[in-house]
Structure formats: C-alpha cells, structure tokens
Amino acid sequence: MEKFEIDILGCGAALPTPKHMSSTQVVNIREKIFMLDCAEGCQMALRRSRIKFSNIQAIFITHLHGDHCFGLIGLISTLGLLGRTKELNIYAPTGIVKIFQPQIDFFCSESPFKILLHEVDSRKQSVIYDDRSVEISTIPLSHRVPCCGYLFREKPTLLHIKRDVIDAFHIPISQINNIKAGLDWISPDGEVIKNSLLTLPPDPVRSYAYCTDTMYSSQVSDILKDITCLYHEATFTDEHSLLAKKTAHSTAKQAAKVALDANVKRLVIGHLSSRYKDESVLLKEAKTIFENTELANDGMKIKL
Amino acid sequence: MEKFEIDILGCGAALPTPKHMSSTQVVNIREKIFMLDCAEGCQMALRRSRIKFSNIQAIFITHLHGDHCFGLIGLISTLGLLGRTKELNIYAPTGIVKIFQPQIDFFCSESPFKILLHEVDSRKQSVIYDDRSVEISTIPLSHRVPCCGYLFREKPTLLHIKRDVIDAFHIPISQINNIKAGLDWISPDGEVIKNSLLTLPPDPVRSYAYCTDTMYSSQVSDILKDITCLYHEATFTDEHSLLAKKTAHSTAKQAAKVALDANVKRLVIGHLSSRYKDESVLLKEAKTIFENTELANDGMKIKL
Numbered sequence: 001m002e003k004f005e006i007d008i009l010g011c012g013a014a015l016p017t018p019k020h021m022s023s024t025q026v027v028n029i030r031e032k033i034f035m036l037d038c039a040e041g042c043q044m045a046l047r048r049s050r051i052k053f054s055n056i057q058a059i060f061i062t063h064l065h066g067d068h069c070f071g072l073i074g075l076i077s078t079l080g081l082l083g084r085t086k087e088l089n090i091y092a093p094t095g096i097v098k099i100f101q102p103q104i105d106f107f108c109s110e111s112p113f114k115i116l117l118h119e120v121d122s123r124k125q126s127v128i129y130d131d132r133s134v135e136i137s138t139i140p141l142s143h144r145v146p147c148c149g150y151l152f153r154e155k156p157t158l159l160h161i162k163r164d165v166i167d168a169f170h171i172p173i174s175q176i177n178n179i180k181a182g183l184d185w186i187s188p189d190g191e192v193i194k195n196s197l198l199t200l201p202p203d204p205v206r207s208y209a210y211c212t213d214t215m216y217s218s219q220v221s222d223i224l225k226d227i228t229c230l231y232h233e234a235t236f237t238d239e240h241s242l243l244a245k246k247t248a249h250s251t252a253k254q255a256a257k258v259a260l261d262a263n264v265k266r267l268v269i270g271h272l273s274s275r276y277k278d279e280s281v282l283l284k285e286a287k288t289i290f291e292n293t294e295l296a297n298d299g300m301k302i303k304l
Numbered sequence: 305m306e307k308f309e310i311d312i313l314g315c316g317a318a319l320p321t322p323k324h325m326s327s328t329q330v331v332n333i334r335e336k337i338f339m340l341d342c343a344e345g346c347q348m349a350l351r352r353s354r355i356k357f358s359n360i361q362a363i364f365i366t367h368l369h370g371d372h373c374f375g376l377i378g379l380i381s382t383l384g385l386l387g388r389t390k391e392l393n394i395y396a397p398t399g400i401v402k403i404f405q406p407q408i409d410f411f412c413s414e415s416p417f418k419i420l421l422h423e424v425d426s427r428k429q430s431v432i433y434d435d436r437s438v439e440i441s442t443i444p445l446s447h448r449v450p451c452c453g454y455l456f457r458e459k460p461t462l463l464h465i466k467r468d469v470i471d472a473f474h475i476p477i478s479q480i481n482n483i484k485a486g487l488d489w490i491s492p493d494g495e496v497i498k499n500s501l502l503t504l505p506p507d508p509v510r511s512y513a514y515c516t517d518t519m520y521s522s523q524v525s526d527i528l529k530d531i532t533c534l535y536h537e538a539t540f541t542d543e544h545s546l547l548a549k550k551t552a553h554s555t556a557k558q559a560a561k562v563a564l565d566a567n568v569k570r571l572v573i574g575h576l577s578s579r580y581k582d583e584s585v586l587l588k589e590a591k592t593i594f595e596n597t598e599l600a601n602d603g604m605k606i607k608l
Contacts, residue, residue, distance in 0.1 A: 015385050016378075018351055040378040041345050047322055066411045070378040074320075074344040077370045081319050099410050106403050107370045 002030050002133075002157055004206050004304040006231070009045035011270035011296035013235050014067045016040065020298050022067035023212055023271060025231070026051055027152055030133045035059040036150060036210045042071035043078050049299065053082055058129060060136070061092035062212055063122070063147035064099060073103050080111040087114035091129070093122040093146035122148035125223055139223050141214035143248045149211035151223065159199035169193055206304045209264075212271045215245065216254035221261035228304050230264045231296065233271035234282050240273075252282040256289035270296030306334050306437075306461055308510050308608040310535070313349035315574035315600035317539050318371045320344065324602050326371035327516055327575060329535070330355055331456055334437045339363040340454060340514045346375035347382050353603065357386055362433060364440070365396035366516055367426070367451035368403060377407050384415040391418035395433070397426035397450035426452035429527055443527050445518035447552045453515035455527065463503035473497060510608040513568075516575045519549065520558035525565035532608050534568040535600065537575035538586050544577075556586040560593035574600030 005028045012020025022039035026046070033055040035042075046053060056079070061069050072090070079088065090096070097117050104115050120128050120138050123146075129136035132155060139149035158180035166176070171185055179185060185193040209224050212233035224230055232255035236244040244251050250258075252269055259267035267290050272279055279295055286293040309332045316324025326343035330350070337359040339346075350357060360383070365373050376394070383392065394400070401421050408419050424432050424442050427450075433440035436459060443453035462484035470480070475489055483489060489497040513528050516537035528534055536559035540548040548555050554562075556573055563571035571594050576583055583599055590597040 015382060016348060018348070040375065041348060044320060044322070044345060064410070066378060066381045070381070070411075071344065074370060074374045077374070078319060095410075099407065102406065103403065106368070106399075107374075 001203050002154070004029050004154055004208070006208060006229075006302040006304070007049050007051060008231075008268075008270065008296050008298065008300040008302070009042060009049060010039050010298055011272060011300075012067075012298075013271050013273045014065070015274045016067070017274050020272060020274070021045055022070075023062070024071065025210065026056075027208060028055075029152065029154060031055060032057045032131075032133060034134075034136070034152070037062055037068040037212075038070075038072040038075055039067055040070040040074070043075045045298070046075075053079060054084065056088070058089040058091065060150045060210075061090065061096065062141070062149060062210070063093055063143055063145050064095045065145065065213070068213075069100075072100065073107060076104065076108055076111070076115055080108055080113065084113045087116055089116045089118060089129075091118045091120050093148060094119045095146065120148065122146040125151075139209060139211060139220060141211060141220070142217050143213045143215065147213060149209055149214070149220075151210075151227070152208045154206050156205055157202045159195070159202050161199055162197075165198050169198075171198075208302075208304060211258075213249055215248040216250050216257065218258075218261065221258050224258065224262035224264060227262065227264050229266040229268065229302060230259050230262065231268045231270055231302075232258055234269035234286060235271050235273045237276065237281050238285055240275075252286040253289055256286040256293060259290040259293070265292065267293045268296050268300075268302060269293060272296070305507050306458070308333050308458055308512070310512060310533075310606040310608070311353050311355060312535075312572075312574065312600050312602065312604040312606070313346060313353060314343050314602055315576060315604075316371075316602075317575050317577045318369070319578045320371070321578050324576060324578070325349055326374075327366075328375065329514065330360075331512060331514075332359075333456065333458060335359060336361045336435075336437060338438075338440070338456070341366055341372040341516075342374075342376040342379055343371055344374040344378070347379045349602070350379075357383060358388065360392070362393040362395065364454045364514075365394065365400065366445070366453060366514070367397055367447055367449050368399045369449065369517070372517075373404075376404065377411060380408065380412055380415070380419055384412055384417065388417045391420055393420045393422060393433075395422045395424050397452060398423045399450065424452065426450040429455075443513060443515060443524060445515060445524070446521050447517045447519070451517060453513055453518070453524075455511065455513045455531070457511045458509055460509055461506045463499070463506050465503055466501075469502055473502075475502075512606075512608060515562075517553055519552040520554050520561065522562075522565065525562050528562070528566035528568060531566065531568050533570040533572065533606060534563050534566065535572045535574055536562055538573035538590060539575050539577045541580065541585050542589055544579075556590040557593055560590040560597060563594040563597070569596065571597040572600050572604075572606060573597060576600070 009024040010021030024042040025036040207227040234252040234255040235249035313328040314325030329340040511531040538556040538559040539553035
C-alpha cells in the first residue's frame with residue numbers, strides 16, 4: 001500500500017497545555033506532507049515527530065482563530081532560515097490575506113521562497129487542490145467565524161501485477177508499468193493477453209476528513225459518506241452541550257452521530273477541552289453512538 | 305534579600321531548536337514578573353518553569369524580529385482565556401503598533417483586559433517604567449532594525465533593624481516600619497535615639513541588563529557601568545566575526561569586552577547560534593577577556 005498517514009501533532013482546544021498543543025496535523029500521502037492548521041509550537045512538534053520540513057507541500061487552515069494559526073508565521077520564517085526555495089501555498093477561509101500578508105511582508109521580507117495565500121470559500125464544498133496523488137476539497141463547517149474542514153481523497157493506485165503469470169508469459173520488465181496501468185499484453189507472435197489475466201485490482205481508495213471547529217451539522221454527513229477516517233472535533237461532553245451550542249462546538253456524541261450517519265469506517269475525536277482531566281469520558285460518550293471511535297492524542301499516528 | 309531573579313526561558317538565536325527556544329526571559333523583582341522578549345513557545349516555557357501568568361506586569365520587546373516576538377500574540381490570547389482583567393503594558397521599538405495592533409484587534413477582540421502598546425525610542429537611554437520596586441530604562445543597541453536592551457535597577461530596600469537594640473529600648477512593633485524607613489526613635493520620656501544606632505545599612509542595590517541583539521558598541525559600556533549582571537548576546541565565535549559584523553551581531557569576545565569595560569560583576573552570554581554543537585567554545589573565548597562569564601541555557605535561573 002502507498003503511504004497515507006496522519007500525524008496528530010496537537011489535539012487540544014484553545015488553551016495550549018502541557019498535555020496538548022492546539023490543533024495541528026500533518027497528512028503524509030506518498031511522502032508529500034500537507035499540514036492541517038498551524039498552532040503555536042507546531043514547528044517544534046514537527047521536529048519531535050521527525051517530519052521533514054522540506055516535504056511540506058501546502059498548508060490548510062480551517063479558520064482564523066489563534067489556536068489554529070498562531071504557529072504559521074513562525075513556521076514560514078523557519079522554512080526561510082532553512083533555505084526553502086519552493087513556493088509554499090497556504091489555504092484558508094476569507095481573512096487570511098488581510099491578517100497574514102502584512103505579517104509576511106514585515107517579518108519575511110527576505111524570504112527565499114514565494115508564499116502564496118489562497119482564500120477559499122468556506123461555505124461550499126469544492127476541490128481546491130489536485131495532483132496525481134490526492135484531491136483535496138473543502139467541507140463547509142458552522143463555527144463562529146468562516147470555517148471549513150478538508151477532505152483528502154487519494155487517487156486510485158495502479159493495478160497489482162500477478163508476478164507468476166507475468167513470468168510465465170516472459171513479459172519484459174519494460175512493459176510492467178503499462179500493464180499496471182491497465183494495458184493488455186501483445187506477445188512478439190501477436191497473441192493478445194487480456195490485462196485482467198495479468199493483474200489484480202488496485203488497493204481500495206482511501207480518504208480522510210478533518211473537521212474542526214464546528215457545531216453539529218447533519219449536512220456534513222452527506223459530504224463524508226463512506227470515507228475511511230474522520231477526525232471530528234469533540235470539545236465537550238454531553239454535560240456541557242449548552243456550552244457547545246453557545247460556542248459553536250460539538251459534543252463527543254454529536255461527533256459520533258456525524259460518523260454514524262456518514263457511515264465512516266473510523267472516527268478519531270479531538271479538539272479536547274482542557275477542562276476534562278479524564279478525557280476517557282469523551283470517548284465513552286462517543287462510543288455509545290459510534291463504536292469504532294478513538295481518542296486523539298498529541299503524537300498519535302493514524303495509518304490508513 | 306528581596307527577590308531579584310531572572311529565568312532564562314530561551315537563549316537560542318533565530319532558529320528555534322530542541323536545544324534552545326529563541327529569546328525569552330522573565331525578571332522577577334519582589335514577585336512582580338517582567339517579560340523580556342516573547343519567542344514562539346514562550347507560554348509553554350512559562351508553564352514549565354512554573355511562573356505565574358497572573359504575575360506578569362509588563363512585557364519588553366527588544367526589536368521586531370520574529371524570534372523575539374512571535375510568541376506575543378499567543379501569550380496575550382492565553383492571558384485572556386485565563387481571565388486576566390488587569391491591563392497589560394507592552395513596550396517595544398517603533399513598529400509594534402503597526403504590526404501588532406491589527407493582530408490584537410483581529411484575534412483578541414473579546415479580550416477581557418486592556419492591551420496597551422507603547423513605542424519606545426530605541427535610540428536613547430530613558431526611563432520607561434518606574435514603580436516602588438524597580439526602574440527600567442532602555443539601552444540603545446545597534447542591530448539591523450530599531451533595537452534596544454533594557455536595564456533594571458531595583459529601588460533601595462529598607463534599612464535592617466538591629467533586633468537586640470530595638471528590644472533593649474522596648475520599641476513597640478508599630479514603630480518598626482518608621483525606623484526601617486530611617487526615622488529616629490523618640491522614647492515616651494522624650495529621649496531621641498538616633499536611627500543609626502538602631503539599624504544596619506540596606507542591602508546593596510542590584511541591577512540587571514538585557515542586551516540582545518546587537519553588534520559590538522563601546523558606548524553601551526558607559527550605560528552599564530558597575531551593574532550586577534549583564535546578559536549580552538554572543539551569537540558567534542571569533543571565527544565568524546565577519547558574519548557577526550554583517551548580520552549586526554556580537555562575538556563572545558565582544559560581549560566580554562563590553563562586560564570588562566563596564567566593570568559588571570557577572571556576565572551571561574546567550575542568543576547562541578545553532579551552528580555550534582559545542583557551545584563551550586563561546587564560553588572559552590569570552591573567558592579569555594572576562595573571567596566571570598557564564599553560558600546561558602534554557603531553564604537557567606540567575607539569582608542576584
């Protein structure tokens with residue numbers, strides 16, 4: 001299987017604590033790194049997780065609350081000190097240009113690489129990034145400010161060859177890539193060997209959604225239908241459901257409801273409020289609705 | 305002795321590393337906390353050093369390079385989440401209003417306390433803060449952008465009473481504070497007891513200077529004459545003296561020269577470039593000029 005892994009660098013809510021950094025993740029798809037949110041301290045967390053700074057392709061910010069973006073200017077600055085030359089694309093809802101462009105101009109005027117800020121429309125689902133490995137689209141969320149999640153769908157991988165059949169037909173190595181791509185094999189004496197005889201289906205296509213911060217919304221489930229893994233915020237327990245509503249956050253049960261309705265395979269809950277000394281309460285509540293739930297933690301690795 | 309301590313939270317140069325956070329210190333004078341610079345991650349360093357956030361009186365930024373101020377907005381935000389109501393005064397050279405006011409307006413619009421930004425004239429020495437415990441003044445430094453150090457001079461403490469003499473004269477407890485403040489004692493039958501008989505001199509007045517970032521300047525020594533302790537940047541070794549000049553930083557020997565010329569009692573060198581795996585080289589070079597030099601480290605506490 002090609003690599004599709006998520007490193008959760010921080011899964012705390014607004015207040016950074018020794019237990020949890022605020023929201024930051026990296027998605028590694030075939031050794032390309034995509035960052036999700038950039039909390040203060042994220043560059044040190046990257047180092048601790050031994051993630052190569054130079055592999056960062058792009059950064060996706062869900063919304064412009066400090067706990068999701070206060071590490072951005074420091075990271076950009078450090079990438080410059082480390083000698084990056086490749087341009088860096090940063091995606092975020094409306095507002096990022098107004099608030100970050102002046103900082104970039106002021107603090108990173110000598111940056112050796114281009115920094116491109118892209119404002120995305122957080123009110124609709126649309127593809128904002130596409131390469132040969134992955135397609136990334138926005139997920140409209142409901143928070144106190146414009147906010148969107150991000151959905152990663154990997155591109156189909158190549159067919160698997162049946163090594164023994166390939167050998168039996170004496171097919172040269174130079175033709176393997178064509179066969180993996182779906183072509184039939186025509187032998188030197190003109191015989192056509194159907195591709196289906198030579199190959200097995202590719203690995204199933206995997207997908208990952210990052211949904212934080214948001215109040216419960218049933219519409220999100222439609223977008224997330226059948227995805228492999230969902231990271232959903234679960235700031236509060238049921239006891240604080242009024243507070244969740246007031247602050248436009250979700251309870252653990254609401255996160256689980258989204259996962260259930262979307263028929264996702266796996267749910268990870270995060271954006272954990274620092275008020276809960278024992279976070280297993282959140283997990284317990286979510287599991288009453290969606291069994292295959294895990295509690296996020298800083299340093300956790302999700303392999304899809 | 306009243307408390308006068310410095311916690312070095314970060315003493316690295318521009319690039320934060322697992323070894324050193326960038327420049328941040330706190331000065332604790334009689335349980336009032338003054339922050340010097342605010343690197344990214346400084347709020348976590350405050351927690352690690354168990355420094356009470358609520359005791360922070362004011363913040364002093366030397367200059368507007370990222371490694372000295374990228375932690376400021378996160379710290380302000382966290383102080384708000386922790387419920388601070390007391391106004392916070394922040395001092396920095398010209399530019400802080402332009403670059404930080406918009407961030408404060410955007411990210412901290414619901415802050416429960418007032419945030420007051422003060423632009424100081426980094427080109428001259430002047431007193432910018434004064435209370436009954438301490439006087440703080442700017443130290444003009446020479447860097448690539450407007451930059452100043454900060455000099456802390458504690459206010460004289462009270463006289464020490466001679467307990468046995470006080471007892472011998474049956475002086476009531478209610479009068480002790482007057483005697484500590486220098487008054488004579490007039491007994492009920494009119495006898496005047498000179499204060500000098502009742503007291504010993506107060507503790508010597510202590511002082512601390514924080515000088516970073518700066519190229520070597522002989523004028524700084526005049527301002528620092530006879531101070532108790534000097535923290536001076538020593539980014540480079542002698543081998544890189546040209547680079548020091550080019551980037552407007554100091555070598556370890558230049559820091560030591562300032563300490564020697566100023567006749568300070570104690571020198572701590574910091575703002576250490578990440579290029580030196582073995583930082584003792586910096587210490588060795590400084591000691592050839594000023595013996596009483598120490599190498600800074602994250603977590604180091606200086607007791608004056």
